[in-house]
Amino acid sequence: MIQAADLPDTIPIFPLPGALLLPRARLPLHIFEPRYLAMLDDTMKTPQRVIGMIQPLAGPGGNRLTSIGCAGRLTAFSETEDGRYMITLTGISRFRLIREVDGFTPYRRAEVSWEGFSHDLSRTAEEDRAFCRERFLSLLARFFEARELSSDWQSLKEAEEELLINSLSMLLPFEPEDKQALLEAPTLVTRRETLVTLMEYALRGGGEEVMQ
Template sequence: MMSPADLPDTIPLFPLPGALLLPRAVLPLHIFEPRYLAMLEDCLKTPHRLIGMVQPLEGGSAGQSRLHEIGCAGRVTQFSETEDGRYMITLSGISRFRIRREVTGFLPYVKADVSWSDFTRDLGKEEEDSNFDREVFLKLLSRYFEAAGLQTDWSSLEEADDELLVNSLSMLCPFSLEEKQALLEAPHLTDRRETLTALMEFTCRGGGNEEMIQ
């Protein structure tokens, strides 16, 4: 487990639309663009091996950052190279961060000075949700999957602990970029579960992303 002292002031950013990472969760990634292959090679040379996952902004205007201010950093815990030079990697979520400023330079990828101070709880133990009614939640989840035309391994979901269940669904369900960002920025597990519940209920009522995001 990493401590606050282990977290660097500057990290590389990987702005991948729809790819949400949360603390203590894992995210598999396929790296093939030359600029991100360079990013990965540089990352593997560092002691922390952190990459910051961040969502692009939708409809950003000229002169403004094209990235959301808050992302989540993951440590490269597994990687393998294919015969044609691509990489399959696994990021293990460590902590969310706030972008202070993007670092300009001659690198082909983006780096940023970041602050971790708002998310010290991310480095602690698994969160608990004392108000979580799992039976009611799983019934809603079943209706959501049916409405969204999705399938899953129900035995794995039923066996997952509260944090793994909520965070995995937040990462995997096909929500919009702004909805994914809302799930990321939820302060605590209870807030994330409530946001996730509201998004699933909206889908079950036949709503669309355009109506949900104002």
């Protein structure tokens, strides 16, 4: 099990609206901007290979950031012929932003705190004992139909609770502030409850009555 003390106090950060990374989940990214290519090159030279994903706040300039993000370890990458990268980050732990750090890098870096997120570092998947898969998948099916989305339903039926809830939290088309609420949910139970609320709200907005 990784300890918070093993993680760096200062990490490169990647502000990307709507992109959500959660502990023990995987996020594929396509890197092509020069500043983030430089970030990736520098990250691969470090022992931890950590990059922090964080949401920018809406507003003039777009430089302000949310207070909580999630760090991932670079676990896969490939380079295209024109010098771009396809990478995968595997979520390690959420972090709290303390302050941005000035420096000579073209990308942004921040001092962060890992305090309060010790469970994120566990290798053991979190459980949701109140989870009713049948009811949840019924709601999900209606949401997919309303949004004209498709999926591998057999995989959804067989996936572990944490993998299912976290993967859907990352992949479903919600607004950035909704993604942030899913990130900040303190437990898997509250994340599932938030996810259900977001899907029900979306269905109500589409004119469909939602059964309680």
